[in-house]
Amino acid sequence: MRTRLSILCGLAAMMTMAAMSAAAGVQAVRQHAGDIQLAGVVPKNSAEQFELAFWNSVKDSKQVGDYEAYLKAYPKGRFAALARARIQQLKSAPQQVPAPAQKPVAQPAKPAESKPAREQAQARTANTSKAQQGKARPQQADATDDDQEEAPAPNTAGAMATVKDCEACPTMVALSPGPFTMGSNSSDPSEKPAHKVALRTPFAIGKYEVTVDQWRQCIKANVCPTVPLPDDAPGNIPMRDVSWDEAQLYIKWLTTASGKPYRLPTEAEWEYAARGGTATRYWWGDEMKGGNSSCKDCGQPWKMEEPPPVGSFPANPFGLHDMNGSVWEWVQDCWHSSYKGAPTDGSAWAEPNCQTRVIRGGSWREDGSYMLSTTRFKYDASVRQSQNGLRVARSLK
Template sequence: MSGLFISYRREVDAGWAGRLAADLKRNLPDRPVFHDIASIEIGEDFGIAIERALGHCAVLLVVIGPGWLNVQHPHGGRRIDDEDDWVRLEILAGLKGNLRVVPVLMGGAAMPRVNQLPDALKPLVRRNAHEITDKRWDYDVGELVKALGRVSSGGKGDAEPPSQVGHPTIVAAPSPHIVVTKDLPAPGTVFRHGPDFPELVVVPAGRFLMGSPTTEKGRSDDEGPQHVVTIARPFAVGRYPVTFAEWDAFTVTSGTYHRPPDQGWSRGRQPIINVAWNDAQEYVTWLCEQCGQPYRLLSEAEWEYAARAGSRTRYPWGHAWGENNANFSNSESHWSGKQTSPVGSFGANAYGLHDMIGNVWEWVQDNWHDTYLGAPADGRAWEDGKGQRVLRGGSWFDGSIDCRVAGRHKDFPDFRNNDLGFRVCCAPSIS
């Protein structure tokens, strides 16, 4: 069962759905694409055809445009509230079955909030959405094609089962098969502990020179003195900053009452913003409770080691900031100085991590210290339990100087802003 089923509102989303179907058929010729009426023979029962098609599919793509939620029934009321509505029935069948259900946000649409959906469809908000924009259509569809290529097409037995405490489900890349293990997989492996949790990449052990040399352009005194740090064992790092979709899954379970505003920039695959260090602590605690794994924030040393990925230059890609390498104010990207960008919009570093530079400042575990004098040499967090906490990486709003690998920032643990997010780590704390 390898098919792809596209669910959409004919009244408002037919153009996007048709274009998406054509692109998927061209880019994934071995995966049948079911595009409702276009795939139903004349005179065939619509309901039977839908049920049969879903039975042959591995993925249900729910196309959501700006008007999707509020399309009205001819007799009044929203279609989505009608128990016989076909879009509703398609989504219900996907959620109850073993399909991978992927909301696809079109035309700047935001993911519906849980209180906007009928009770039966509320689990949809916990599914990680993929955004496709008109301006970046080819790139966004290309990223979707890559993701669909990683979804197993071997049948129900290959769908991701629910994660169990102590026995996380790990999806190893590039192979789409599922491996169940208690141990950390090999460096370079991409995995996650459940469909609503962040993707992780295993970073190898090693040594590096932390901080910046006195000759580095734009350097601040708080970036020194340079010192050697030894990371004794591999650790897993969030492939991307935590997204709104991942945070909203946290909210749905009542893990938190804080639903950060998205500034009108959409949710889904946008990085979470308007979160404090304290909020990030609540999230990693929730992850630990959900799957029994040692989630936490990165230490500042682990963050810089992961961001450098073996480099010793001002940026992971070299000494010059260049153009369109990341999202910061003078980086010449589509979002520079305007807003956050969907995670993964730029290439990964040598460890397979995206958005380490720019997009959002990332909270790390450490307390702020004005210099590295006395800093731990083993990668552990440098904490004294008081004062401000460290932020790394720069953001969409900041200039190239602040977005160097060695650049540092600080703020109070209860401070929230539209350029502050975080990334998770999954590894026992260094002791």
């Protein structure tokens, strides 16, 4: 027994020394990275700006996959050495010696599928300070998957009834088409020019982002890949760390399961849905206010490690939750650095052999400046990143 304990102590000491060495390496590389100076201000909508934004989104992560995603996108990037050192540090972190096995305690039966619950979300947000809450929140839509649930009345004639095509299918909100102004002339250059878009076809879009439980059903069908989320990850949080290519696998499975032509929303459909019939910077107005979206310093519930359950924040006027914040959402379109030449009928802006796709909406790790309805960014279609998820859509004609 004493010999075994000595061996375990020796192993723990060796792992601790390795972790300390890796930490020292990270510190040295971080100091070097801090010495990197860019020539003047990083221009918006430039390669440097996109790399910097990518790095800033993962630099505090504790997941190896986030740094591997950065290295895949920027193998010779200015933070590549720091990313490799951080990977070494995380892989060298000492592991706790497992405690002696104990007799398992019987647990109550777990529900077959976790569902978003308005009552739980309201209870969690009850302790939010008045400063964070701002004005009284509008009453949230009932976060259940009932087929006949009515969407909140929108400011314009946009939202209709909810749609649920199969037991495994996400609940969607049916939207009637209409005109709106897409983009912004006063924000990032990639959002210019603001232009009129007239959607011509009614479509349905996910009331919530695709959840972990919903993705797990696709895994059980041997279609979707297993994504490195914790085994105990709640089933009602948004699925993330999914590439655009992997999102297409989920879409394909859902189409087969439902018999309906599922897809990702087009970028124009996504912004139309996110605005909820409004023309302001955010769906709730022109000023950022806490308590409306899952983002850093934007109110509870929030934690750095993962986004809160879907439906934890109020729905927009179309009855859609978490369009701003939570996780970045893949859309169907190829990336273009501006809207010059973009379709004006709401269709996807696609091209052959497109390698870079658009993501929309910001995530829980970004601050309020990313919560604008016009916010957009890009990723390689094959890259996983722990802040990227999806919301499904399909045409209704």
